[in-house]
Amino acid sequence: DARVTQTPRHKVTEMGQEVTMRCQPILGHNTVFWYRQTMMQGLELLAYFRNRAPLDDSGMPKDRFSAEMPDATLATLKIQPSEPRDSAVYFCASGLRRDTEAFFGQGTRLTVV
Amino acid sequence: AQSVAQPEDQVNVAEGNPLTVKCTYSVSGNPYLFWYVQYPNRGLQFLLKYITGDNLVKGSYGFEAEFNKSQTSFHLKKPSALVSDSALYFCAVRVSFSGGYNKLIFGAGTRLAVHP
Numbered sequence: 475d476a477r478v479t480q481t482p483r484h485k486v487t488e489m490g491q492e493v494t495m496r497c498q499p500i501l502g503h504n505t506v507f508w509y510r511q512t513m514m515q516g517l518e519l520l521a522y523f524r525n526r527a528p529l530d531d532s533g534m535p536k537d538r539f540s541a542e543m544p545d546a547t548l549a550t551l552k553i554q555p556s557e558p559r560d561s562a563v564y565f566c567a568s569g570l571r572r573d574t575e576a577f578f579g580q581g582t583r584l585t586v587v
Numbered sequence: 588a589q590s591v592a593q594p595e596d597q598v599n600v601a602e603g604n605p606l607t608v609k610c611t612y613s614v615s616g617n618p619y620l621f622w623y624v625q626y627p628n629r630g631l632q633f634l635l636k637y638i639t640g641d642n643l644v645k646g647s648y649g650f651e652a653e654f655n656k657s658q659t660s661f662h663l664k665k666p667s668a669l670v671s672d673s674a675l676y677f678c679a680v681r682v683s684f685s686g687g688y689n690k691l692i693f694g695a696g697t698r699l700a701v702h703p
Contacts, residue, residue, distance in 0.1 A: 478630075507691060517677065517693040529688040565630060567691070573619055573638045573681075576691055578630035 476500045480566050480579035487586055492554040495582045497566030498547055506549045507567040507576060508534075508541055517565075523549065556586045589614045589682040593694035600668045601702050608663040608697045610678030619681035620661040621691070622652055626674050634676075637661060648672070668701045675699075 479498040487493055499506050508520040521531040521541040531541060538557070543549045553560055563583050569576035591612045600606045612618055619638055623631040635646025642654045652663045663676060678694040 509693075516695045519690055519692065522688065522690060524688060530684075530690065567631075569691075573636075575621055575633040575636055577633065578623075580630045 476577075478566055478568050478577050478579035480564075480582050482582060483580060484583045485585070487556055487584070489557055489586055490555040491586075492552065493556045493560075493584060493586075495551045495564055495566075495584070497549040497551075497568075497579060499549060499566070499568030500577055501547070503568035503570055503577075504546075505569045505576070506543065507565075507569075508549070508551050509565040509567065510562045511565060511581070512562045520551070520564075553584075556584075558586045560584060561586050589680070589692065591678050591680045591692055591694045593676075593678055593697045595697050596695075597698045597700060599700045599702065602670050603667050606665050606668045606672070606699065606701070608676050608678075608699060610661045610663065610694060612659050612661060612678075612680050614680055614682050616683065618661075620652075620654065621679040621681070622646065622650070622661075622663050623677045623679060623693075624648075624674050625677065625696075631677060634663070668699075670701050670703055673699055673701045 481496045504525050506523040510518045520534040522529050523543050526543040540552045563581045565581045567576040567578045621636045622634040625631050635644050637644050637654045645651045650665050675696050675698050677696050681691050683689040
């Protein structure tokens with residue numbers, strides 16, 4: 475049963491610490507999205523990769539956030555330094571063509587205290 | 588601007604009654620439209636999509652959606668609601684940008700509450 479895997483599922487960290495979230499897309503999918511979900515803002519698109527190349531990260535605060543795909547099986551989202559306002563659920567999704575659905579991971583619930 | 592709107596924050600319906608969750612969109616060109624459902628502490632699950640063809644699309648768990656081009660709407664429907672349908676529902680549209688890439692943009696979500 476193919477699925478998108480995200481780790482960790484939960485993370486509590488102190489303000490100022492570095493946080494790294496990982497995502498394993500479904501094998502063969504060439505598109506990866508990172509979303510952030512909060513009560514106030516809903517689902518925000520942070521970054522978008524196709525064939526491992528970052529095509530759009532305009533939704534991501536550049537000063538502290540970075541997203542990479544070291545290889546086709548791993549996408550990472552890093553926050554350094556973390557702040558309490560970064561507390562949210564971060565979702566990774568993968569897909570293929572524009573006319574196909576994206577599949578979501580279970581999310582990483584981040585709490586910055 | 589290309590966007591998708593869900594005008595209702597919450598929809599309440601009695602079990603056994605039909606339900607409708609509304610979605611309208613604004614995109615240039617032909618829209619690729621999707622509905623997702625999110626249960627508590629879970630990721631989003633795909634329900635159905637409209638790409639082309641019949642305006643009435645059938646999906647998972649008995650849900651269907653009707654694409655209406657003139658009204659730029661893609662409302663989610665189910666003939667008979669179940670308590671287990673209570674969840675957060677998201678409408679999304681895939682939009683294309685210059686440079687050959689595209690985004691999946693979500694509405695704000697509608698919370699469906701089905702009462703016994």
